[in-house]
Amino acid sequence: MKRSKKPITPASATGAADYSGDEPEGLDGHTIEELNDYLDDDRTPARESIDNSPGCQIALAALERLRGLTLTLLDRDVLAEPARDDTWVSSILENLSREVHAGRDIPIRHDDTAARLTITEGAVRGLIRSAGDGVHGVVMGRCRLEGAVTELGEPVTVNVDAAVIWGHPLPDAADRVRRAVQAELRRHTELNLAAIDVTIHDVHAPRAGGTG
Amino acid sequence: MAEHPVVSLDEAEDATLADRAADGDMRSFEVLVRRYGPLMRATATRILGGSAESDDVVQDAFVVAWQQLDRLDDGAAVRGWIMRIVSNKSVDRLRARREHADIDDHDPVAPVDHSPDRVAETRSQEEALSSALSELPEPQRQCWVLKEIAGYSYEEIAEQLDLPTSTVRGLLARARKALTREMEAWR
Numbered sequence: 510m511k512r513s514k515k516p517i518t519p520a521s522a523t524g525a526a527d528y529s530g531d532e533p534e535g536l537d538g539h540t541i542e543e544l545n546d547y548l549d550d551d552r553t554p555a556r557e558s559i560d561n562s563p564g565c566q567i568a569l570a571a572l573e574r575l576r577g578l579t580l581t582l583l584d585r586d587v588l589a590e591p592a593r594d595d596t597w598v599s600s601i602l603e604n605l606s607r608e609v610h611a612g613r614d615i616p617i618r619h620d621d622t623a624a625r626l627t628i629t630e631g632a633v634r635g636l637i638r639s640a641g642d643g644v645h646g647v648v649m650g651r652c653r654l655e656g657a658v659t660e661l662g663e664p665v666t667v668n669v670d671a672a673v674i675w676g677h678p679l680p681d682a683a684d685r686v687r688r689a690v691q692a693e694l695r696r697h698t699e700l701n702l703a704a705i706d707v708t709i710h711d712v713h714a715p716r717a718g719g720t721g
Numbered sequence: 722m723a724e725h726p727v728v729s730l731d732e733a734e735d736a737t738l739a740d741r742a743a744d745g746d747m748r749s750f751e752v753l754v755r756r757y758g759p760l761m762r763a764t765a766t767r768i769l770g771g772s773a774e775s776d777d778v779v780q781d782a783f784v785v786a787w788q789q790l791d792r793l794d795d796g797a798a799v800r801g802w803i804m805r806i807v808s809n810k811s812v813d814r815l816r817a818r819r820e821h822a823d824i825d826d827h828d829p830v831a832p833v834d835h836s837p838d839r840v841a842e843t844r845s846q847e848e849a850l851s852s853a854l855s856e857l858p859e860p861q862r863q864c865w866v867l868k869e870i871a872g873y874s875y876e877e878i879a880e881q882l883d884l885p886t887s888t889v890r891g892l893l894a895r896a897r898k899a900l901t902r903e904m905e906a907w908r
Contacts, residue, residue, distance in 0.1 A: 533902060541901055542894045571904040572897070575850070578904075579869045582847045586763035593758055601754055601780055602747060605787045610745025631745040638746060648728045651740035651796075672737050674728055713734060 535564030544568050548576070607631070615658045618699055630654055633698060637669060640693035641686045646677030649686075650710060656703065664703035667694070672711035683707040739796030742787070750787060757800060758783075761807040767866050768811035770855065778814060782807035808871040812881045815863060853903040857896055864889055865896040 532540050539559055547559060548569065559565045612630025619626045634652045641649035650670030657663040667690060673682045687705045694700055730738065730752045738756075741749035761782060765775040786803050793802055854862055863882065867873040875893070879886040 533898065533905075540894070541898045542890075545897055567905065568901060571901045574846075575897075575900055575904050576869075578846055578850045582850055583760070583763055583767065583870055585845075585847050586767065587759050590759040590763055593755070597776075598751060598754055598758070601758070601783050602751060604780060604784050605747065605750070607745065607747070609788050610743070610791070612745075634744045635746070638741065638744070642728070646728065648730070648733045648737055649741065650737045652744055670740060672734065674732075711734060711737065 533564075533568060535562075536568060537562040537564055539565055541568060541572070545572055548572055612654075613659050615654075615698065615700070616661050618661060628698060630658060633658075633694070633700075636693050636697055637667065637690050640689040641669060641671055644682065644685045644689055646674045647682055647686055648672045648674070654700075658700065661699065662701050665700045666703045667700075667705045668708070669706070670708050670710045672713060673709055675712055675714045679709050679712070683709055734797070735799050736796035739790060739793060739799035743790040743793065743796070750783075750790075753786075753799065753803070754783060757803055761804065764804060764870065765807055765811045767870050768808060768863070769814060770859070770862060770866075774814055778810045779807060782810045785810070804871075808867070808873070809881070811871075812867070816881075816883070849903070850900070853900055857899060860884075861892045861896040861899070864892040865900070868893055 536544070537558060539562070544559065544565060547556065552560075559569075610631045612634070614627040615630060615633060617626040617628055633654065637652050638649045641647055648671065650672060652670070653668040654665055655668060656665035658665055669686065669690065671682070671686055673679060684707075686707045690705050690707075691702065694702060730749055733749070733752065735753075735756075738749040738753050742753060758779060761779050762772075762775045765778040765782075766772040769775065769778070782803065785806050790799075793799060854865070857865065860882075864878055867878045867881065868875070873881065875886050875889050878884075879889045882889070884892075
């Protein structure tokens with residue numbers, strides 16, 4: 510990079526930015542890069558030659574304003590984004606494959622021994638989520654099936670996380686989730702349930718403003 | 722299959738949504754798409770210097786996110802994780818552009834979004850910054866946006882743009898000088 514100190518024409522006078530690589534005048538031997546690092550370090554340790562230089566102070570102020578504007582620039586960009594309708598969202602969702610998260614195949618007994626019926630692990634997780642979500646004040650989280658689910662009759666432990674909206678009693682919520690999940694799995698699968706462990710991982714207030 | 726939950730997913734925390742989406746819950750993923758889609762698109766537009774390819778980039782990023790969500794250990798970090806994906810996807814396009822430009826011996830694609838008449842039409846300082854950015858030489862603009870908006874380190878920019886770190890430092894220094902000079906001019 511060039512470090513010559515020839516005077517440059519201020520951008521304000523020409524209406525065009527100068528990209529020559531020269532440092533602005535009056536920085537008392539410091540560079541914009543140095544000043545930027547100084548800001549990164551929160552101006553510590555203090556450097557007298559910068560703090561006592563009026564030119565550096567002006568440049569530091571400009572750098573700080575640039576940082577502030579950089580933060581608000583993206584916020585403004587987001588606000589200026591055209592409203593995203595359902596078509597935009599569904600065009601994104603259409604590209605996603607459900608098979609990615611299908612998981613293992615879980616066998617289901619059938620009268621005809623020649624037929625092999627299975628339900629995917631992903632579908633079972635869907636049943637579990639749906640059952641838990643039906644419990645008042647609960648949003649289900651992650652869900653794990655532990656055990657040899659691909660073998661009929663093998664004991665399986667179901668591990669679920671749930672968040673509870675503030676104000677709902679926790680032991681009660683956990684218990685109701687357990688019962689709802691158990692009933693749903695008995696209805697739709699032949700899993701040999703060893704245990705259903707419910708972890709309440711979060712208690713939170715409803716988000717204000719929905720999708721904001 | 723899924724009935725609607727009593728509590729709306731729109732109110733769920735990122736961690737809950739990320740965990741559920743990692744398990745294959747597309748409705749939770751949809752909430753993340755709505756929550757972060759506009760920010761992702763705005764970021765892609767900034768990195769690319771125009772919005773022509775932004776929808777494609779965001780689309781690609783969501784496909785990757787859907788496929789790899791189960792590798793994300795901390796669901797609460799989904800925002801930063803997904804923003805990094807969209808930034809990397811945007812940089813892929815920058816690289817493709819550059820390779821294309823090398824072959825054709827053309828200049829990089831000019832920014833399309835921002836008016837060059839910055840002095841007369843400036844309505845806010847952000848717009849002035851936006852114009853000043855669009856007037857930077859393309860390599861300077863790319864480095865600056867990746868550093869300041871996408872939050873890359875010097876080393877990451879160097880790796881992503883296939884440049885020596887020293888070159889990245891030099892380009893960033895020039896970009897900062899030009900933008901700082903502009904900031905002083907607007908006071």
